[in-house]
Amino acid sequence: MNIVGVIGYPVEHSLSPIMHNAAFAALGMTDWRYDKIAIPPDILAHSLKTLRDNHIVGVNVTVPHKEAALGLVYADILAQRVGAVNTIDLRTNKATNTDVGGFMDDLAANEIDVTGAKVVVLGAGGAARAIVYGLSEAGAQIGIVNRTPERARELFRSLAASGEVMTHQQAAAWGASLIVNCTSVGMYPNGEANAWDMSVPFPRGVTVYDTIYRPARTQLMELAEVNGGHGINGMGMLVRQGAAAFKLWTGVEPPIEVMFATLRGAL
């Protein structure tokens, strides 16, 4: 049996197992299985060694291990620059970050070209880092709005990316074509919250990409739509980061549509 999985703490609510196991089933890969592996932070290094000793093929890495894992594997340049690992091949101990490609692939699938475009990123945490890195490499003009502006400045500095730290008012007036929500505001079970400051009029005709996928339609997506724009949730990013990991471990082209359908059914 070839075993892969996701390591995190907690890991109970991860949707990756059903998504990957559905993909294995659809392709008749009965000798592959994807597990949830709960690993407390203080035993990460030892646990990775145990997984390798037990011939686990590879793992996805989620909260709180994405940064700490960086120092325990051979991280590629992308993961090093983002400062986080989300996929490890335990056969070689090589690791990468498929969140960046997952996001950029999903923008492409939605026919969104960010080259030269003005893009506002809401948030400056871990999710924002991967997304700002991808946007920056693609040549977007980036503005970050964050509750803690210093954290946004530090994000630009540490990525050696250029851009502006803005308020919601400045972002609304900037003329952005895309707003990406990388905060947790509006995520289940707080679906009534909005990542946009509702005292500031929302710009018209803007596309919102919300990295949240539960609920499937967030308050922010709805706000874009009532203002003549368009809303996209984060399910595509989740599927595509997983698809890239699947390809890396198995060498097999993943069944993207099966993965989408499985997640839609689960949510």
Ligand code: ATR
């Ligand atoms: P992740 O790794 O998922 O990005 P994180 O590093 O905790 O998680 O980052 C969460 C982001 O959501 C941050 O930008 C955070 O703002 P701060 O940097 O000011 O903490 C933002 N965020 C979380 N709760 C928020 C709230 N109630 N209002 C505004 N921003 C919030």
